[in-house]
Amino acid sequence: MLDAAIIGAVLASIVAAATTLLLASLGELVAERAGTLNLGVEGMMIVGAAVGYVTAYGSGSLLLGTLAAVLAGMALSLVFAVLAIWLATNQVASGLATTILGLGLAGLIGASFVGTQLEGAPPLHIAGLTDLPILGKALFGQDAFVYVSLLLLAAVAYTLTRTRIGLVLRAVGENHAAAHALGHPVRGIRTLAVMFGGACAGLAGAHLSLAYTPFWAADMTAGRGWIALALVVFSAWRPLWLLAGAYLFGAVSILQLHVQGFGLGIPSQLLSALPYLATIIALVVISALKHGRGAPASLGVPFVPDR
Amino acid sequence: MRKILSMAVAIAAGLALAGGAPAQAAEKLKAAWVYVGPVGDFGWSYQHDQGRKAVEAHFGDKVETTFVENVDEGPDAERVIEQLARAGNKLIFTTSFGFMEPTLKVAKRHPNVFFEHATGFKRAKNVSTYNAKFHEGRYVLGQIAAKTSKTGTIGYIASFPIPEVIAGINSLMLGAQSINPDMKIKIVWVNSWFDPAKEADAAKALIDQGADVISQHTDSPAAMQAAEGRDVMAFGQASDMIKFGPDSQLTAIVDDWAPYYIERVQAVLDGTWTSTDTWGGMKDGEVVMAPYTNMPDDVKKMAETTQAAITSGALNPFKGPIYKQDGTLMVKEGEVLADKDILSMNWYVKGIDDKVPGQ
Numbered sequence: 001m002l003d004a005a006i007i008g009a010v011l012a013s014i015v016a017a018a019t020t021l022l023l024a025s026l027g028e029l030v031a032e033r034a035g036t037l038n039l040g041v042e043g044m045m046i047v048g049a050a051v052g053y054v055t056a057y058g059s060g061s062l063l064l065g066t067l068a069a070v071l072a073g074m075a076l077s078l079v080f081a082v083l084a085i086w087l088a089t090n091q092v093a094s095g096l097a098t099t100i101l102g103l104g105l106a107g108l109i110g111a112s113f114v115g116t117q118l119e120g121a122p123p124l125h126i127a128g129l130t131d132l133p134i135l136g137k138a139l140f141g142q143d144a145f146v147y148v149s150l151l152l153l154a155a156v157a158y159t160l161t162r163t164r165i166g167l168v169l170r171a172v173g174e175n176h177a178a179a180h181a182l183g184h185p186v187r188g189i190r191t192l193a194v195m196f197g198g199a200c201a202g203l204a205g206a207h208l209s210l211a212y213t214p215f216w217a218a219d220m221t222a223g224r225g226w227i228a229l230a231l232v233v234f235s236a237w238r239p240l241w242l243l244a245g246a247y248l249f250g251a252v253s254i255l256q257l258h259v260q261g262f263g264l265g266i267p268s269q270l271l272s273a274l275p276y277l278a279t280i281i282a283l284v285v286i287s288a289l290k291h292g293r294g295a296p297a298s299l300g301v302p303f304v305p306d307r
Numbered sequence: 308m309r310k311i312l313s314m315a316v317a318i319a320a321g322l323a324l325a326g327g328a329p330a331q332a333a334e335k336l337k338a339a340w341v342y343v344g345p346v347g348d349f350g351w352s353y354q355h356d357q358g359r360k361a362v363e364a365h366f367g368d369k370v371e372t373t374f375v376e377n378v379d380e381g382p383d384a385e386r387v388i389e390q391l392a393r394a395g396n397k398l399i400f401t402t403s404f405g406f407m408e409p410t411l412k413v414a415k416r417h418p419n420v421f422f423e424h425a426t427g428f429k430r431a432k433n434v435s436t437y438n439a440k441f442h443e444g445r446y447v448l449g450q451i452a453a454k455t456s457k458t459g460t461i462g463y464i465a466s467f468p469i470p471e472v473i474a475g476i477n478s479l480m481l482g483a484q485s486i487n488p489d490m491k492i493k494i495v496w497v498n499s500w501f502d503p504a505k506e507a508d509a510a511k512a513l514i515d516q517g518a519d520v521i522s523q524h525t526d527s528p529a530a531m532q533a534a535e536g537r538d539v540m541a542f543g544q545a546s547d548m549i550k551f552g553p554d555s556q557l558t559a560i561v562d563d564w565a566p567y568y569i570e571r572v573q574a575v576l577d578g579t580w581t582s583t584d585t586w587g588g589m590k591d592g593e594v595v596m597a598p599y600t601n602m603p604d605d606v607k608k609m610a611e612t613t614q615a616a617i618t619s620g621a622l623n624p625f626k627g628p629i630y631k632q633d634g635t636l637m638v639k640e641g642e643v644l645a646d647k648d649i650l651s652m653n654w655y656v657k658g659i660d661d662k663v664p665g666q
Contacts, residue, residue, distance in 0.1 A: 005515075006515050006516065009511070009515040010512075010515065013508060013511055013512070013515075017504070107345055110347060111347060114347040114349050114353070115546070115550065117528075117532060117550060117551050208503075208504060212503075212504050212507065213503040213504055213506075213507050213527070213529040213532060213533075214532070215503075215528060215529075217345075217347055217348055217349055217528075218345030218346070218347035218348060219344070219348070219377070219501065220503045220504070220527070222499070222501065222502040222503070222504065222505070223502075224504070253505070253508070254508055254512065257497075257508055257509050257512040258515070258516065260494065260495045260496060261495055261512050261513055261516045261518075262493075262516070263493065263660050263661040263662075265661065265662040267664045267665050268468070268495075268496035268498060268664040269664055269665060272496070272497070272498040
């Protein structure tokens, strides 16, 4: 039963499933490293999915659709940024409001597109490489979103740890008063970080509505924005752990479907809970190992400069 | 000044009296619908909303309809239903199983409002229940699957292990076995009614494992789309999904609530509404099959014959002999499974190599 073809197909599905989560959580990681907790990921994702689909459907161009999704995610994140950063409102409440607003807006935008579909983003095909057994499809047979997500991850990991911009961003997240005293525009930097988060969430939404299941249906993100938020905590705010977390979550959620298909008689409720259980267990293990390296110290605290 | 003011009040009051009476006589019947999902799901809630629109089209000015979508099956539902009752709605349809208790509670407080609860089993003086025999359609699907499958394996994407879903799996399998006794089925539970990406993952997993006809009991067209992309056949659910699988959809079970909704609204208008329990099927026009496509003529003919037989009552999917997995005889030769036993079904028929989750 477990031949190379099935293993190859499973690996390819895992990579695809992990990509949506990786994209959405990567943006949130940057926002949080700068000190802002944005619970609006789900809302920004669904707006990205809706705007991306509608634009691609109208223009016939997946690239335009993707760009529109990114801009839509950014626009909604800007609403959040104005509230939470510039008006110093409660970040949790503003984030939740952003999600609710996003879900409603997306339903409205997509309403007249229910029941239509698109030709989704084509998978890569390199003769020879894609046809390799087992790893061929997983590595060389994915759509562009997968490769973009990995490039983005590399760029974020590099920028955060190896560049001056990354250093300033982390300083703002760790101690905003000190960063302010050094003359860094705390609220401006946080706004840009939140907007990067919005762009990534919009891109994740586009991955769903333009590649994964290329149609529009209200609420099609089905809670993935919340999983992305959990993954950021899981990763202890480090990009490489985020990669591991997203792929672990993707792996468990795909594997449980295959286990069911083989009819091994394991209760499906337990299998459905497995991705979450695995995340919690990994979370405990990581926090036991990480020696006090936790959340950015100023995370969730609004910054109001002295007058 | 004071005089002018009081005059104005008097005139306004007079106008209100004069205008009020005829307006009341022509008052519209207000009807409301409560949905568990978004109307844009292209599945369960979408079809109920199509029924609501049919009511509007049929009655025109005589009826005013509203709906509330995305209502959680919990305490929130009671608040929503209460609000609709207070807003003057005389007929309220609550369209998900989990709205059962909230509907009954609100109904108790509003004895003059009529309630209709879909898929439940508890009634009251002003609460009716209604559902459709979707398993009748699944028997036809099973026969088509057995005729068209090359691998002999059906893939089934299931939502939650509740009697309605289990009865659907059994009915499909009995249909398949009536053509080919050796048909196999692989069942994947996604534990959700609506999660497009997960439904697509489940379809791909089933296809990877050798299933070449996909049936689903979830609400989005994702599985159909996945089947189309992998060149295998599939059945649509709740709505006609042919647009998502022009080369893959064999047929779809379409929920058509319009006849029932129109009948019930008419009953309220006529003053003949009573609390009833309706479980309509093919013969009532509630379970409709989408056109039979992408299959040879002889299979199409067989499907049409079976559909006609179920519609006329000549054929019952749950007619004995039916055996449980362990070989126990559940329905004797010549008998049919009683409605109440279908509504509480928690066992698989013989030939399914899997366990009902949690048992």
